[in-house]
Amino acid sequence: MAxxxxxxxxxxxxxxxxxxxLAEAMEVDRTTVGRWESxxxxxxxxxxxKLAGVFGITVDQLADLLDRLDGPTGARPEIVPVQLPQAQRPASPRDMVAAIATDSAESALFLRFASTTNVDEILLEQLEADIARLAVEYVSRPVPDLIHEISSMRRGVFDLLQGRQHPQQTIRLYLAAGRLSGLATHIALDLGHYAVxxxxARTSWLCAEHAGHNGLRAWVRSIQSLIAYWQRDYAQAAELARAGMPYSDGGTMGARLLSLEARACAASGGQAGTLRAIESAAEARTGTTGVDLPGVFTFPEAKQWAYAGTALLALGNTRWVPQAISASHLAIALYQAAPEADQSSGDLLAAHLDLANAHLASRDTDGAQDALNVVMQARPERLTASIAKRLQALNRSLASxxxxxxxxLLSLRENVQEACSRPVLTTTSEPST
Structure with a gap:
């Protein structure tokens, strides 16, 4: 019995x-269905x-039905090697025609399957344009205007990746998913949710790997360096910045990674490494080739000078204070001269706080107060987790x-204490600096 x-x-x-x-619904020969059932x-x-859909069940449930092979006793038969006879009766012409027809139908079905995709060129172009827009808007707009769109778009791309695309379309979808996960990383970082x-960031890295995109790989390492920095793991922050350098094959990523390394080295007291990285970042800037995705995915010169000011100040040596002041002033001037859409208020506040610290180190109380006034006038939604940490550090310095x-310094101390007591960002964000 069969x-x-x-x-x-x-x-x-x-x-x-x-x-x-069923054969008609599946676009196969009736004998094919018979062979499935036998x-x-x-x-x-x-x-x-498609068969699972016809049956109204899931693919897993269909697999279970196909796995249940009952023999004459109702038990699953033992699988034994098939012994082919030495001589077989040749198949009849009629059998051969039926077999060829079945193979042809299955080949045609696979052709339709392989040609089917759940995305098209217009959808991919619109998706990439929307991501570029969000990356630009994130620099200067409060996140409540953007966070829902970023989140829903990311879920939509994840859903698309569960469908069928041609290989090149899949690569573009993974790149989109990686960049949207990068924007989600920025949101969590700016809110101080480092584990999130x-x-x-790990999701973004995986997408970069699947897309084979060095620019995104380098950018993810840079933001992972930022996460480690704000968790005060400065050695890890520097190592992650260095780990991104092999992928920085264009745009401003080399300057970004070297600037992050400089800041991390300075925080751990490495003067030689800090100065080397600052100098290398300047060289990388002059040799920049290629084009970045705009907004948070690029590294403007103003931010590079802001990072240099932070690093020089963190060395804790009065020798570097004048250079730190010059770097912070230049960062502020470049941001203020930039188009409004490129003016990151988070970076401006960070540069003003560095300037306040530098003036304080040079005993210029008035200069410190002037720089701090800009921070005091900032709206609550601009006080990101990183700005709050900088204010708390300044408060501790003034108390020591x-x-x-x-x-x-009495008035300055009171102003800093008042700033520290203000509510920090909980639902809005600027890019962390």
Whole structure:
């Protein structure tokens, strides 16, 4: 007695199909359906989603039906090697015609499957244009205007990747998913949710790997360096910045990674490494080739000078304070001269706080107060987690020697304490600096 799949037959009958009507629905020969049910063959993988849909079940449930092979005793038969006889009766012409027709039908079905895609060129172009727009708008607009769109678009791309595309379309979708995950990383980072940011960054890295895109790989390493920096793991921050350099094959990524390395080295007291990285970042800027995606995916010269000011100041040596002041002033001037859409208020506040610290280190109380006034006037939605951390660090400095108890710094201390007491960003964001 032939091995059979009785549950598969029962399901076919339950949905009202004969072998002939099922064959028609599946666009195969009736004998193919018969071979499925007899256990002599199984539907090809690309046929199974369609067959599952005809049966009104999931692909996993269909796999279970196909797996149940019942022999004469109702038990699953033992799989034994097939012994072919030495001589077989040649197939009749009629059998050969039927076999050729079945193979042709299956080949045609696979052709339709392989040609089908759930995306098209227009959709991909619009998606890429929307991501570029969001990357630009994120620099200067509060996130409540953008966060829902970023989140819903990212989910939409994830859903598309579960469908079928041609290989090049899949690569473009992975690149889109990686960039949207990068924007999600920025949001979490600016809100101070570092574990969440790290998860988004890992997703972005995986997408960059699938897309084979060096620019995104380098950018992800840069934002992972930022996460480590704000978690005060400065050695890891520097290592991640260095790990991104092999992928920085164009645009401003080399300057970004070297600037991050400089800041991380300075925070851990490495003067030689800091100065080397600052100089190398300047060289990388002059040798920039290629074009970045705009907005948060590029590294403007103003931010490079802001990072240099932070790094020089973090060295804790009065020798570098004048250079830190010059770097911060230049960063502020470049941002203020930039088009409004490119003016990151988060970077401007960071540069003003660096300037306040530098003036304080050079005993210029008025200069420190002037720089701090800009921060005091900032709206609450501009006080990101990184700005709050900088204010808290300044508050601790003013409470320690040689500044503690100085009557000349009384007003400054009160202003910083008041700024620290203000609510920090919870639902809005600027790019972390």
């Amino acid at each position: 091995t059979r799949r009785p549950r598969l037959i029962e399901r076919r009958k339950a949905v009202g199909h004969t072998q002939e009507s 256990g002599h063959a199984a539907p090809q993988p690309w046929m199974r989603p 940011a790290a998860t988004h 020697q040689p500044y503690a108890g100085s009557p000349a």
